[in-house]
Amino acid sequence: ATPTALLVGTGRGAQLGILIKGPEILEQTRRVDTVVLDKTGTVTEGRMALVDVVPVDGADRAEVLRLAAAVEQLAEHPVAHAIAGAAHGPAEGGVDRVEGGVDRVGADGVVIGADQVHDFRAHAGHGVSGVVRVAHSGIDLSRRVLVGRLGWLRDEGVATAPVEAAVRAAEDDGATAVVAAWDGVARGVLVLRDPVKASSAQAVADLRDLGLRPVLLTGDNLGAARAAARSVGIAQEDVVAQVLPADKVAVVERLQSQGRRVAMVGDGVNDAAALAAADLGLAMGTGTDVAIEAADVTLVRGDLRTAAQAVRLSRRTLRIIQ
Numbered sequence: 001a002t003p004t005a006l007l008v009g010t011g012r013g014a015q016l017g018i019l020i021k022g023p024e025i026l027e028q029t030r031r032v033d034t035v036v037l038d039k040t041g042t043v044t045e046g047r048m049a050l051v052d053v054v055p056v057d058g059a060d061r062a063e064v065l066r067l068a069a070a071v072e073q074l075a076e077h078p079v080a081h082a083i084a085g086a087a088h089g090p091a092e093g094g095v096d097r098v099e100g101g102v103d104r105v106g107a108d109g110v111v112i113g114a115d116q117v118h119d120f121r122a123h124a125g126h127g128v129s130g131v132v133r134v135a136h137s138g139i140d141l142s143r144r145v146l147v148g149r150l151g152w153l154r155d156e157g158v159a160t161a162p163v164e165a166a167v168r169a170a171e172d173d174g175a176t177a178v179v180a181a182w183d184g185v186a187r188g189v190l191v192l193r194d195p196v197k198a199s200s201a202q203a204v205a206d207l208r209d210l211g212l213r214p215v216l217l218t219g220d221n222l223g224a225a226r227a228a229a230r231s232v233g234i235a236q237e238d239v240v241a242q243v244l245p246a247d248k249v250a251v252v253e254r255l256q257s258q259g260r261r262v263a264m265v266g267d268g269v270n271d272a273a274a275l276a277a278a279d280l281g282l283a284m285g286t287g288t289d290v291a292i293e294a295a296d297v298t299l300v301r302g303d304l305r306t307a308a309q310a311v312r313l314s315r316r317t318l319r320i321i322q
């Protein structure tokens with residue numbers, strides 16, 4: 001391979017919004033036969049919208065949103081931004097306001113300040129927890145609030161029976177459902193949706209045309225994963241859901257052990273290890289710095305179609321050279 005031709009290839013990539021870390025990456029790109037796609041932020045917009053709040057067992061809908069938002073305002077996750085944004089009313093960044101949003105946040109209409117939250121913790125792939133101080137008829141109370149996946153809350157010893165049916169219904173409908181609990185009892189379900197990017201279906205078709213097999217990988221529930229897969233044309237047997245951040249890399253390695261040459265496309269902190277382990281890592285330029293650093297290629301515009309263009313470019317460049 002002549003260095004000049006490789007440089008021309010990487011230069012052409014840059015024009016297309018495909019930043020390739022070194023000319024040798026083109027060879028790896030040409031060889032991949034499987035492409036693992038992270039769901040949230042890669043195939044979908046990564047901007048969750050809170051579409052419903054379902055209180056259970058006599059809990060107050062506004063109180064569920066208010067306490068969940070109090071803790072989520074300290075977190076960095078699309079789920080967290082959607083919940084905190086809805087409680088604070090219409091926000092920039094396309095966060096939808098839940099019906100009856102801000103006016104229903106507590107009888108007094110006050111959003112709980114971040115300074116009223118103590119012992120905040122983000123539990124990767126699970127949810128968040130914190131102790132929230134709330135004033136109730138002049139009395140200060142502290143509530144230990146958890147917001148996250150149903151299975152995680154159950155493992156934490158929360159009584160989840162009251163929310164199970166509502167969670168299942170939302171997930172079967174292709175939504176992401178997280179549960180808010182305080183003082184050991186599940187109080188409500190927050191239902192979120194994250195639309196698939198307009199270009200994702202075409203991108204999957206392009207990848208298939210190049211002979212690559214797309215696999216969808218996510219920490220989200222199976223219902224939401226299947227709905228996203230269906231709308232972009234990924235086979236149901238190629239959906240891997242409810243994968244903890246630390247286990248995404250194991251999914252890549254399993255495919256490699258089956259003899260596949262794996263490209264991974266992702267955007268999150270969660271995806272960094274898998275991006276590094278893959279034969280080729282591609283990060284969305286719209287994603288986190290951690291993902292971009294771990295990857296071999298950056299798709300500057302965050303458009304999944306440029307992943308297919310990268311493969312096409314590498315094949316063309318190396319065909320000319322050989």
Ligand code: ADP
Nearest residue numbers: 040075077080125126127147148149218219220
């Ligand atoms: P993904 O692979 O879709 O980016 P993650 O591994 O980050 O997903 O999270 C998996 C699941 O954990 C989410 O779908 C959600 O149910 C739950 N979760 C993660 N972070 C939060 C949070 N800040 N608040 C509530 N739930 C969360």
Ligand code: MG
Nearest residue numbers: 038040041268
């Ligand atoms: Mg993601």
